Amino acid sequence: MEYVQLKNTDLTVSRICMGGCPMGGYGWGHVEEKELIDAVHIAMENGINFFDTAETYGLGQSEKTLGKALGSKRNNVVISDKFGVHARAGQKTFYDNSREYIIEACEGSLKRLGTDYIDLYTVHYRDGKTPLAEVVDTLNILKQQGKIRYFALSNISEADKEELKNCIGSFCAFQNEYSLACRKNEKDIFEFSSKFNMTPMTWGSLGQGILTGKYTADNVNFSENDRRSRDIYVNFHGDKLKKNLQIVEVLKRIAKEHGTTPSSAAIRFILDYISESVVLVGAKRPSQIADNAEASGWTLFEEELYELLRISE
Numbered sequence: 168m169e170y171v172q173l174k175n176t177d178l179t180v181s182r183i184c185m186g187g188c189p190m191g192g193y194g195w196g197h198v199e200e201k202e203l204i205d206a207v208h209i210a211m212e213n214g215i216n217f218f219d220t221a222e223t224y225g226l227g228q229s230e231k232t233l234g235k236a237l238g239s240k241r242n243n244v245v246i247s248d249k250f251g252v253h254a255r256a257g258q259k260t261f262y263d264n265s266r267e268y269i270i271e272a273c274e275g276s277l278k279r280l281g282t283d284y285i286d287l288y289t290v291h292y293r294d295g296k297t298p299l300a301e302v303v304d305t306l307n308i309l310k311q312q313g314k315i316r317y318f319a320l321s322n323i324s325e326a327d328k329e330e331l332k333n334c335i336g337s338f339c340a341f342q343n344e345y346s347l348a349c350r351k352n353e354k355d356i357f358e359f360s361s362k363f364n365m366t367p368m369t370w371g372s373l374g375q376g377i378l379t380g381k382y383t384a385d386n387v388n389f390s391e392n393d394r395r396s397r398d399i400y401v402n403f404h405g406d407k408l409k410k411n412l413q414i415v416e417v418l419k420r421i422a423k424e425h426g427t428t429p430s431s432a433a434i435r436f437i438l439d440y441i442s443e444s445v446v447l448v449g450a451k452r453p454s455q456i457a458d459n460a461e462a463s464g465w466t467l468f469e470e471e472l473y474e475l476l477r478i479s480e
């Protein structure tokens with residue numbers, strides 16, 4: 168496994184981070200808790216020591232499953248958790264970065280994970296009103312209390328730049344969507360990581376699964392309990408689907424040349440193209456995470472990288 172030190176921290180993490188969205192048990196079709204737990208164990212066997220979750224994934228279910236899977240191995244890994252989506256049963260969901268909410272959210276997450284500290288605590292979404300400096304103050308209180316070790320941002324854009332200038336060194340990483348199927352954030356990712364000294368973490372790194380090579384124009388019929396059935400998940404619909412399937416053909420050829428799989432080649436593209444990045448990748452079962460871990464330890468040839476850049480333009 169390849170590792171990287173998160174900026175402004177003493178945390179050394181695997182460049183492949185297991186995403187915990189499917190562990191929420193909601194929105195990804197059928198998942199089995201046993202398979203998810205086995206997947207966490209297989210991830211660790213493959214050298215993955217970085218696990219991502221969020222308060223909002225299955226309204227805390229993802230944190231519970233992750234905590235259960237890690238058990239006594241919790242101190243051997245780095246947990247990335249996220250807050251900011253204020254979702255409570257029977258209430259309207261909204262983005263919230265207020266101090267009161269963050270402190271309450273952190274307590275709940277610690278309890279569900281069964282741990283007394285979160286290594287990396289991430290603002291899932293800005294709430295459009297709480298100044299970033301105030302969020303940093305709140306996070307520093309949690310840090311002083313030993314409840315979190317470091318903090319990060321997610322889904323940031325041009326609009327966050329001004330405030331970030333005054334917080335350089337506070338945030339050690341940021342999560343934005345990026346893959347061969349979604350390169351719209353590419354410029355921001357390069358700019359934010361260098362200008363604000365934060366480790367880039369990419370989510371949706373397999374385009375929510377389309378880049379794995381297992382989907383074709385004829386088998387993208389998702390159940391209602393699968394977010395990808397909705398048009399908003401553009402990777403599986405219309406012209407975008409057609410374009411993605413062309414990218415998959417190139418990935419299949421490249422993967423064959425390297426004796427690996429399209430998923431592994433799609434992840435390798437990000438590892439090679441965005442230096443010192445961490446690739447977040449979701450997995451529903453052990454075989455998927457074992458396959459994704461294969462992206463480590465080799466590199467694409469330069470002409471392959473350029474071919475992938477051209478086809479995904």
Ligand SMILES: NC(=O)c1ccc[n+]([C@@H]2O[C@H](COP(=O)([O-])OP(=O)(O)OC[C@H]3O[C@@H](n4cnc5c(N)ncnc54)[C@H](OP(=O)(O)O)[C@@H]3O)[C@@H](O)[C@H]2O)c1
Binds near residue numbers: 187371376
């Ligand atoms: N900060 C944020 O706002 C944000 C947003 C979204 C996600 N994230 C994080 O990033 C992680 C990754 O993103 P994502 O889960 O949305 O998408 P993703 O990693 O692009 O796709 C994950 C899905 O692809 C399929 N898959 C994965 N590996 C496979 C393999 N080797 N072979 C075949 N199929 C495979 C699985 O679904 P199927 O088997 O059903 O196809 C899996 O659930 C999330 O889990 C979450 O931790 C963060």
